[in-house]
Amino acid sequence: MVDAYLRQSPLAHLHLDARAGNDAGMTDAGLRMAERPHLGMINFRGQAADAALKPAFKKAIAVELPTKANTSSGAADKTHVLWLGPDEWLIVTEPGKTDALAGKLAAATKNLHVAVTATGEARTVIRISGPNAGDVISKGCPLDLHPGVFGPGQCAQTIIGRAAMTIHQIGADSYDIFVLRSFAEYLWTWLEDAGREYGVQVVKSA
Numbered sequence: 604m605v606d607a608y609l610r611q612s613p614l615a616h617l618h619l620d621a622r623a624g625n626d627a628g629m630t631d632a633g634l635r636m637a638e639r640p641h642l643g644m645i646n647f648r649g650q651a652a653d654a655a656l657k658p659a660f661k662k663a664i665a666v667e668l669p670t671k672a673n674t675s676s677g678a679a680d681k682t683h684v685l686w687l688g689p690d691e692w693l694i695v696t697e698p699g700k701t702d703a704l705a706g707k708l709a710a711a712t713k714n715l716h717v718a719v720t721a722t723g724e725a726r727t728v729i730r731i732s733g734p735n736a737g738d739v740i741s742k743g744c745p746l747d748l749h750p751g752v753f754g755p756g757q758c759a760q761t762i763i764g765r766a767a768m769t770i771h772q773i774g775a776d777s778y779d780i781f782v783l784r785s786f787a788e789y790l791w792t793w794l795e796d797a798g799r800e801y802g803v804q805v806v807k808s809a
Contacts, residue, residue: 633801
C-alpha cells in the first residue's frame, strides 16, 4: 500500500494532464504550471574542503559539484546538482536513475567522509514559467528575485506561503520548486490562486 502511494504522483488526483489538454489553446497566460513527478533525488553530504571530493563526485555523476552558495550545476532537464549548504547538496536526475546514480556515487566516494541518501519519494517538483512567474512567487516568498540578485542557475531554500521548499531558477522566467509531497497540493493551489490575475495555464508534465 505504501509503495503504491509513493509510485503515484502527489498531484494525480488533480487530473493535471486533462487540464493541460483543455488549456492547450491558451496563448496569453502569465503563468504556466506543470508537475515534474517521480524525478530521482539524492541528498549528498560531504566536506567541500576535502580536495578529493570534487573529482570523485564528477567522476561518478559527470557533473561538477557546486561549492558557491546558492548555485547549481548541470542541465535542469537532466542530472543536475543544487547547493543546499556548505556540506550538503541535492542531486536531481531523471526518473528511474536514482539507484544506479547513488550506487556510482557511493562507490566513487567510499574512502571519503560522505553520506549518500536517496530521497526522491519525499518530494515532487512544480515547474512554473511565464512572464509573471516571479511576480507570483514574490506574493508569498521572502526571497529577493530581482535579476540583479537572483537569476538562472541559482537556488535557495525558502518558503512560499507556509510551505518550506527549495527553489531553482532554470531560466529568465522559469522556476522549479521542490516541495515535500505532503505539501504539494497546498502549494499548487496557492500558486494557482496567486496567478489568477495574470491567467494560469496548466501544461503537460515537464
